[in-house]
Amino acid sequence: MGSRELSFTERLYIIEVFKGLWLTGHHFFGNMKRHLARQLGLNRLKKGAVTFQYPEERRPFSPRYRSRHRLTKRDNGSPRCVACMMCETVCPAHCIYIVAGEHPDPNIEKFPVRFDIDLGVCVFCGFCVEACPEDAIRMDTGIVEIAAYSRKEMIYHIEDLLQ
Amino acid sequence: MMTSLTIEVGKVLLVLIGVLNLAAVLTWMERKQSAVMQDRIGANRASILGFRAFGLFQVLADSIKMFAKEDFVPPMGNRFLHTLAPFVSAFFALIGFAAIPFGNVIHLFGKDISLQVIDLNVGILYVFATMSLGIYGVVLAGWSSNNNYAFLGGMRGSSQMFSYEITIGTTILGVLMIFESLSLQTIVQAQGELLWGFIPKWGVVVQPIGCLLFLVAGIAETKRVPFDLPEGESEIIGYFVEYSSMKFGLFMLTDFVETILIASLVTTLFFGGWQIPYLMRDGFHFPGGFTVSLSGTSVSLLQVLSYCVKVFFFCWFLLLVRWTLPRFRYDQLMRLGWKMVFPISILNLLATSLLVLLLR
Numbered sequence: 118m119g120s121r122e123l124s125f126t127e128r129l130y131i132i133e134v135f136k137g138l139w140l141t142g143h144h145f146f147g148n149m150k151r152h153l154a155r156q157l158g159l160n161r162l163k164k165g166a167v168t169f170q171y172p173e174e175r176r177p178f179s180p181r182y183r184s185r186h187r188l189t190k191r192d193n194g195s196p197r198c199v200a201c202m203m204c205e206t207v208c209p210a211h212c213i214y215i216v217a218g219e220h221p222d223p224n225i226e227k228f229p230v231r232f233d234i235d236l237g238v239c240v241f242c243g244f245c246v247e248a249c250p251e252d253a254i255r256m257d258t259g260i261v262e263i264a265a266y267s268r269k270e271m272i273y274h275i276e277d278l279l280q
Numbered sequence: 281m282m283t284s285l286t287i288e289v290g291k292v293l294l295v296l297i298g299v300l301n302l303a304a305v306l307t308w309m310e311r312k313q314s315a316v317m318q319d320r321i322g323a324n325r326a327s328i329l330g331f332r333a334f335g336l337f338q339v340l341a342d343s344i345k346m347f348a349k350e351d352f353v354p355p356m357g358n359r360f361l362h363t364l365a366p367f368v369s370a371f372f373a374l375i376g377f378a379a380i381p382f383g384n385v386i387h388l389f390g391k392d393i394s395l396q397v398i399d400l401n402v403g404i405l406y407v408f409a410t411m412s413l414g415i416y417g418v419v420l421a422g423w424s425s426n427n428n429y430a431f432l433g434g435m436r437g438s439s440q441m442f443s444y445e446i447t448i449g450t451t452i453l454g455v456l457m458i459f460e461s462l463s464l465q466t467i468v469q470a471q472g473e474l475l476w477g478f479i480p481k482w483g484v485v486v487q488p489i490g491c492l493l494f495l496v497a498g499i500a501e502t503k504r505v506p507f508d509l510p511e512g513e514s515e516i517i518g519y520f521v522e523y524s525s526m527k528f529g530l531f532m533l534t535d536f537v538e539t540i541l542i543a544s545l546v547t548t549l550f551f552g553g554w555q556i557p558y559l560m561r562d563g564f565h566f567p568g569g570f571t572v573s574l575s576g577t578s579v580s581l582l583q584v585l586s587y588c589v590k591v592f593f594f595c596w597f598l599l600l601v602r603w604t605l606p607r608f609r610y611d612q613l614m615r616l617g618w619k620m621v622f623p624i625s626i627l628n629l630l631a632t633s634l635l636v637l638l639l640r
Contacts, residue, residue: 130616131492134605141317141604148316168321 178259183243185260186234188278189253196279197253200227204245204254212238213245229275236263237271283389291397295377303536304339306595310536311338313596314603346529354426354522361424366523366530369417373537376410379403380544381465382587383554386580395554395584396465403464404452407545408445411501415441417534418503418510418519425522433518436610437503437510443617444500444507450625451490451497454632455549458486468553472560478567480557483550489628491550493621498542499601500617504535506605507613543594551590554583 126132152165169176178184189197200217218230245254265271308323312335315322326337353362380403383395400406415438422434456462459470473481484491500507511518520531547553558566559582563573574582608616 134601137604138600142600144319145313145317145600148319152316165316165319166321167319170321 180257182259183241183246183256185236185258185263186239186245186254186256186273186278187258187280188232188275189255190279196229196232196275197251198229198232199225199251199253200229200232201250203248203250207244207248209242209244210238210240212236212240232275232278233272234278235272237268283391287391287393288397291393291395292378295382295397296374299374299377299537299540300533302540302592302595303533304343306536306539306599307342307532308336308339309595310599310602311335313599317600317603343529346526349525351525351527352522357426357522358424361420362522363527365417365421365424366520366527366534367417368420369414369534370530370537372410372413372417373534373541376407376541377544379406379464380548381468381553383584384469384580387576394465395580399463399465402462404456404462404467404549407464407541408449408452411448411538411541412441412445414534414538417531421523421531422519425519427522429517430519430521433510433512433516433521437519440503440507440509440613440617441501443614444497444621447493447497447617447621447625448501450622450629451487451494452549454487454490454629455483457632457636458483464548464553468548468555471552472555474558474567480552480555482552482555487550487628487632489624490632491546493625493628494550495542495546496616496621498546499598500613502535502538502542502598504539504598505602506608508607509610509613512607539595539598540591543591543598546594547587547590551594553590554587556582556586559583 148165150165151160151163154160154163155165191197198215199220200215202215202217205213205215212235214231214233214235215229216231217227220226220228241256243256246256263271312322314320322335323338324332324335326332326335326341328337353359378397379400381394381396381399385392385394387393418437418441419434422431422437425431455467459467461467461470467483471480471482475481475485479485503510509516509518511520520528523531558564559579561576561579563571563579565571
């Protein structure tokens with residue numbers, strides 16, 4: 118985009134200034150009207166602002182939104198994960214650490230003894246979810262407030278992820 | 281003796297407290313108004329016992345924060361001047377209000393009280409002088425910080441204020457020629473007359489171009505957004521970079537007080553001050569013979585109310601301008617000041633003087 122020569126009326130500023138004032142004034146009075154109507158209880162449907170009052174009011178997430186991970190469970194409550202290491206391999210941030218153990222059921226073979234995700238390193242790409250052959254890991258918890266006072270607390274263990 | 285002294289002190293306190301409170305309310309209004317203009321909600325979290333009052337307590341929270349912060353003076357700066365500068369700014373912005381009439385003469389306690397702190401016969405020159413002296417605050421702040429950016433900001437500020445004060449001076453001259461007085465009270469009283477029997481002889485009617493130019497130059501004087509190069513908070517930083525705590529707060533307050541000062545001056549010079557169209561001493565006299573009679577006190581109170589409403593409207597308008605326009609580049613600012621606004625004001629002055637001479 119190169120700079121465009123201003124036309125004569127634009128170089129006078131004054132007309133453009135009043136156009137701008139008209140636009141912002143239009144927004145001001147329109148929003149004021151809606152705010153007042155809401156305050157007086159006349160029209161509760163139209164909002165005067167697009168703001169979400171965050172901690173009290175939450176923006177609805179899209180169903181595809183990638184939030185904190187969780188490990189899905191079988192009917193008996195044990196993790197579906199078979200410790201195949203697919204997610205650990207595909208993870209571009211190397212934030213998943215799995216230690217496999219022998220499962221008593223011969224049809225399942227393995228289960229994770231440890232399943233740690235370092236959320237301080239995770240890039241929330243969702244590759245682990247796509248790679249999983251057992252639908253054992255999902256990113257649909259809707260939890261986005263992942264914060265801690267130390268890096269160590271950012272590492273989520275299998276107990277946290279199974280919740 | 282005692283009663284007149286009490287009345288004088290009362291008027292001073294009324295104006296001072298009124299202006300400072302309006303300035304405080306303007307800090308809240310600026311947040312809320314900009315929010316409403318941009319489809320947001322604005323500051324609404326400050327609360328006392330869960331009572332939020334649309335964020336009005338934000339003003340209190342801000343001032344407590346300002347007073348509680350560390351007051352820092354740069355090690356190589358001039359401590360005395362660094363402390364003096366914000367007070368100079370705020371002081372000269374505040375004393376300008378002394379000469380501005382906020383009402384006609386009111387009859388109270390068996391006395392005629394002129395609703396103006398001092399009726400100077402050179403009132404307008406006095407206000408103009410205090411506005412010019414405000415530059416010292418800017419220059420001192422820039423220089424005493426011993427910071428090149430602050431210094432440059434101070435220089436930008438002073439050159440901008442000088443340039444636009446010339447325009448203010450020439451536009452005011454047109455008003456002076458028409459109303460033939462330097463006293464602001466006399467100018468306002470003269471605006472109560474009617475042109476051809478039905479148009480109020482307000483400054484904006486007889487000096488439309490002058491009014492527009494005065495508004496432009498006035499906004500430049502307040503150093504707020506379309507002309508905020510002296511401070512340029514988002515990138516070029518200005519004369520009060522090295523200020524913290526309430527000293528910075530005083531500069532911020534000065535900005536709002538100057539906004540009110542410009543709003544009051546525009547009201548006084550161009551929008552009839554405390555005049556209400558067709559309101560005489562004894563009530564309304566509409567063209568066509570329709571009259572509504574009112575008592576003298578209620579007329580005076582109505583006039584004070586009208587002055588307050590007008591000033592408030594112009595404060596609102598200046599905030600609207602501040603939140604609408606982007607900042608000028610420095611060369612654009614100077615070109616606008618010297619090559620557009622100033623020549624037009626000179627032409628306006630010439631045309632006005634010719635008309636005044638011909639119509640006499």
